[in-house]
Amino acid sequence: MKEGEESDQEAFLRSRSLDQYVKTVMTHIRGCQKLSTELQGWHHYGDYVGVRNTMREVNTRISNLITNIFQHQDIKLKLTHTKLLDQFDMVREGNDALLERINSDIDEASGLKKDIDFEPTVKRVQAPASTTSPGKNVVLMASRNVQKPQLFFKEKVDNSKKEPFIPIITEKPNSLKPLSILICVDGNQEYYSHPYEYELNHWMPDPAQLEKVKPRRPRPLGQTPLTMVTEVQQLEALVEELKKCSEIAVDLEHHAFRSYQGLACLIQVSTRTKDYLIDPLALRGQLTILNEVFTNPKITKVLHGADFDILWLQRDCGVYVVNMFDTHQASVVLEYPHRSLAALLSKFCDIQANKVYQRADWRIRPLPEDFMEYARQDSHYLLYIYDLMRNELIERGNRLNNLITAVYSRSVDICLKRYEKPFIGPDSHMDLYRRSRKAFDSKQMYALRELYLWRDNVAREQDESPDYVLPKHMLLQIAEVLPKEMQGVLACCNPIPPLVKTELLTIHTIIRAAREQKLQLVQEDSTEGQLPPVQLQMEELNTGLVISKHDLSTVEENPRDLPTLLNPRETLLGDLFSQPRVEVKIQEISGMFGCEASHLRHKGTMHTEITKEFMSPYERYTAYQELKPHLEGERKKRTETVDQAHIDRVKKHFLSLNKNTPQRSSEEEVEESVQQKSSEEEMAEEKDDAAEKKRNKAKIKKQEEKKRKSIPLSLGEEIQERKAANNAQKKRVVEKEGEAADEETDESPSKRLKTNEADVQPEEGAAEKKEGEEEDGECMESDKEDEESPAEEGPSGANDEGPAAFDYDKADYSIFEGKLGKKFKHKQKYSQKFRGRGGQRGRGFKSNMKSFSFGRGKKGTGGSQR
Ligand code: AMP
Numbered sequence: 001m002k003e004g005e006e007s008d009q010e011a012f013l014r015s016r017s018l019d020q021y022v023k024t025v026m027t028h029i030r031g032c033q034k035l036s037t038e039l040q041g042w043h044h045y046g047d048y049v050g051v052r053n054t055m056r057e058v059n060t061r062i063s064n065l066i067t068n069i070f071q072h073q074d075i076k077l078k079l080t081h082t083k084l085l086d087q088f089d090m091v092r093e094g095n096d097a098l099l100e101r102i103n104s105d106i107d108e109a110s111g112l113k114k115d116i117d118f119e120p121t122v123k124r125v126q127a128p129a130s131t132t133s134p135g136k137n138v139v140l141m142a143s144r145n146v147q148k149p150q151l152f153f154k155e156k157v158d159n160s161k162k163e164p165f166i167p168i169i170t171e172k173p174n175s176l177k178p179l180s181i182l183i184c185v186d187g188n189q190e191y192y193s194h195p196y197e198y199e200l201n202h203w204m205p206d207p208a209q210l211e212k213v214k215p216r217r218p219r220p221l222g223q224t225p226l227t228m229v230t231e232v233q234q235l236e237a238l239v240e241e242l243k244k245c246s247e248i249a250v251d252l253e254h255h256a257f258r259s260y261q262g263l264a265c266l267i268q269v270s271t272r273t274k275d276y277l278i279d280p281l282a283l284r285g286q287l288t289i290l291n292e293v294f295t296n297p298k299i300t301k302v303l304h305g306a307d308f309d310i311l312w313l314q315r316d317c318g319v320y321v322v323n324m325f326d327t328h329q330a331s332v333v334l335e336y337p338h339r340s341l342a343a344l345l346s347k348f349c350d351i352q353a354n355k356v357y358q359r360a361d362w363r364i365r366p367l368p369e370d371f372m373e374y375a376r377q378d379s380h381y382l383l384y385i386y387d388l389m390r391n392e393l394i395e396r397g398n399r400l401n402n403l404i405t406a407v408y409s410r411s412v413d414i415c416l417k418r419y420e421k422p423f424i425g426p427d428s429h430m431d432l433y434r435r436s437r438k439a440f441d442s443k444q445m446y447a448l449r450e451l452y453l454w455r456d457n458v459a460r461e462q463d464e465s466p467d468y469v470l471p472k473h474m475l476l477q478i479a480e481v482l483p484k485e486m487q488g489v490l491a492c493c494n495p496i497p498p499l500v501k502t503e504l505l506t507i508h509t510i511i512r513a514a515r516e517q518k519l520q521l522v523q524e525d526s527t528e529g530q531l532p533p534v535q536l537q538m539e540e541l542n543t544g545l546v547i548s549k550h551d552l553s554t555v556e557e558n559p560r561d562l563p564t565l566l567n568p569r570e571t572l573l574g575d576l577f578s579q580p581r582v583e584v585k586i587q588e589i590s591g592m593f594g595c596e597a598s599h600l601r602h603k604g605t606m607h608t609e610i611t612k613e614f615m616s617p618y619e620r621y622t623a624y625q626e627l628k629p630h631l632e633g634e635r636k637k638r639t640e641t642v643d644q645a646h647i648d649r650v651k652k653h654f655l656s657l658n659k660n661t662p663q664r665s666s667e668e669e670v671e672e673s674v675q676q677k678s679s680e681e682e683m684a685e686e687k688d689d690a691a692e693k694k695r696n697k698a699k700i701k702k703q704e705e706k707k708r709k710s711i712p713l714s715l716g717e718e719i720q721e722r723k724a725a726n727n728a729q730k731k732r733v734v735e736k737e738g739e740a741a742d743e744e745t746d747e748s749p750s751k752r753l754k755t756n757e758a759d760v761q762p763e764e765g766a767a768e769k770k771e772g773e774e775e776d777g778e779c780m781e782s783d784k785e786d787e788e789s790p791a792e793e794g795p796s797g798a799n800d801e802g803p804a805a806f807d808y809d810k811a812d813y814s815i816f817e818g819k820l821g822k823k824f825k826h827k828q829k830y831s832q833k834f835r836g837r838g839g840q841r842g843r844g845f846k847s848n849m850k851s852f853s854f855g856r857g858k859k860g861t862g863g864s865q866r
């Protein structure tokens with residue numbers, strides 16, 4: 001060996017080129033191999049001590065030599081005290097790493113890769129032609145080598161499973177109640193309360209916000225000053241500037257691939273005259289001062305599709321929003337066929353936004369010019385769009401501003417959302433499994449579940465997205481194939497994710513364990529076992545109606561055969577009248593159907609009862625159409641064939657409801673029910689309260705008993721206040737209903753709302769119609785076929801939602817729901833009452849829409865009048 005080494009060096013020195021060197025080395029290696037094969041029974045020589053010692057010595061030298069060579073390249077190998085076979089493996093891995101680097105260096109040298117350490121490369125990739133944007137020259141922005149901003153955060157991101165997200169504000173500007181973040185429990189889940197819950201529940205739009213304005217078109221981007229905000233002083237100056245505004249526009253950009261929970265990367269703010277780009281990465285931990293403006297109830301924040309922005313602001317900036325106008329919600333209420341920001345920009349500003357920048361890597365710094373241009377465009381026109389939509393909402397609503405207040409109410413609901421960390425449980429993989437439409441056996445299922453959990457844990461630890469750790473399709477592939485060898489795991493991945501390379505052994509261990517599982521038939525869905533044992537028709541199975549008749553997810557996007565007024569036939573919910581109506585006791589309510597989705601799925605009996613009980617406003621209306629002649633005493637025989645028995649049943653139903661419904665004069669009845677609700681609610685809340693207290697003691701020092709007692713408005717007081725407010729509210733509703741019945745015999749808001757539904761013309765002229773002129777009951781026969789399906793998808797809810805997303809039920813009852821969230825129990829009592837009332841009068845949502853209001857009535861709004 002000594003000789004070989006020397007001659008290698010000589011050969012190297014002698015050789016002029018790499019080729020020659022390789023040639024010489026290969027000759028020597030071949031010589032060695034030949035020698036060793038000729039040396040038969042060599043191990044017998046091991047019997048001689050001299051040979052043994054020499055061999056050991058040489059062995060150590062070679063090992064050290066190899067170790068040194070790798071160490072020189074920063075590759076750590078521990079060859080000593082390792083078995084020979086493992087040594088080979090290690091050397092092979094080391095060689096792979098070396099070759100990988102050589103490859104990368106060659107790429108760099110040949111210009112394929114540039115300036116890795118200094119500047120991130122922004123790749124502009126031609127996007128595959130999609131159906132939504134055929135022929136457009138689209139670019140997608142991908143970027144490698146962007147340093148993870150998390151590395152520079154002073155406080156490490158907490159991705160732990162145990163600890164719920166803790167709001168990061170320490171001060172509470174614009175507060176009506178001092179800052180107190182309580183720990184609450186929902187089932188087994190703990191969470192911290194929303195710091196501005198009280199303020200949001202008691203917020204009402206300023207009367208000035210409900211008046212029409214002269215739309216102010218912004219100057220073009222080129223003539224608008226742009227300010228980058230990357231330092232605290234600049235941020236403070238910005239806050240002072242924004243305090244002077246009565247409305248500002250806000251948007252956020254976000255990155256989700258190289259972070260577990262995601263990162264807000266840019267906050268765009270536009271005033272009437274200026275654009276600002278705030279860098280939340282550079283200003284992390286210092287952005288809470290924005291709350292002075294963002295929670296100021298007098299400054300309107302205009303956002304588009306803010307569902308996610310609100311959560312990102314809470315999570316990364318500790319910023320909350322009070323007084324928001326969401327233009328996406330406005331487009332829902334106005335029933336625009338297209339509701340994305342791009343659609344609004346096109347409709348109102350004639351600007352064709354290139355939304356592919358949505359998918360850009362917004363962590364890149366400094367921000368490329370075109371990124372900035374795109375970003376400011378997202379907020380620049382928003383105030384003008386707000387002006388126009390606000391006017392249209394006021395024009396098309398009634399004199400109580402029901403449409404514009406509906407937008408504010410919906411926006412408040414969004415602001416009340418709390419950020420929560422992603423939750424991953426033992427069944428979380430099932431979603432992916434179902435969507436994959438694969439049929440796994442027990443071994444594959446085991447692998448899928450364990451890999452899913454492993455992926456989530458690694459993602460949390462490394463602060464990467466689960467998809468970065470192992471993309472879904474690769475995860476499914478590995479679980480399906482169950483490769484015997486480690487190489488097989490790698491073969492399932494292309495390209496191989498970096499963390500799969502480093503964690504290959506763990507993955508392989510999971511697969512090995514999976515292969516050892518007993519082969520069993522997999523029960524596909526755990527919920528299936530809980531369904532009642534009914535004979536299922538194939539058709540039912542296919543349409544998914546087994547789970548719930550309300551579940552329209554399997555129905556074609558724009559079904560053409562849904563019932564219309566021209567075609568009043570049995571709906572998907574079944575013939576509501578031909579079945580006996582059952583008294584239902586529902587524990588929880590969800591917006592539309594009067595019960596939690598889980599109830600529908602898990603509890604067969606409950607499901608059937610609810611199906612019979614539910615009656616949408618629309619159906620009430622159709623029922624009323626048939627009942628009309630009876631109620632008006634006309635008793636005209638219809639020319640069409642009408643099922644007389646059917647109508648009698650309907651009539652009987654309404655008459656029975658009539659008896660149960662509080663009349664205008666019987667206020668005591670209403671009061672009684674309110675009282676009942678309040679005491680029940682009080683009990684429930686006291687229960688909650690006790691649990692909270694218990695936890696507080698152990699959990700946070702901040703929330704010691706003392707401090708909680710020092711809160712001016714105790715929970716008891718708040719309940720009292722709520723009681724009073726609710727009483728007042730009830731009274732007002734009853735009163736308004738009476739008025740409505742007296743004043744507007746024809747011009748019912750329900751009709752007007754329905755008219756709106758039909759009247760979704762983008763032309764401004766159409767919207768110019770006056771209230772009275774819109775009046776036409778026949779307009780209800782809106783042509784749904786005109787409405788198109790959404791063109792975009794995305795996480796922000798900012799996109800087109802397709803037709804009929806406006807939820808009348810929600811608007812109707814939100815005064816009773818009072819935005820109290822889960823604490824407010826028994827609200828369905830009211831909704832049922834008012835449903836009954838609506839049915840009896842034959843215009844279900846008229847009175848309710850009229851009395852639409854905010855919060856639960858502050859002291860003095862309505863309450864004090866009585
Ligand atoms: P936008 O409100 O349209 O500016 O979107 C805000 C952020 O949401 C973007 O920065 C993206 O992180 C994310 N986003 C929105 N739409 C998409 C989409 N279609 N695909 C991926 N990310 C999206």
Ligand code: MN
Binds near residue numbers: 251252305309796798
């Ligand atoms: Mn947005």
Ligand code: ZN
Binds near residue numbers: 251253375378
């Ligand atoms: Zn944006």
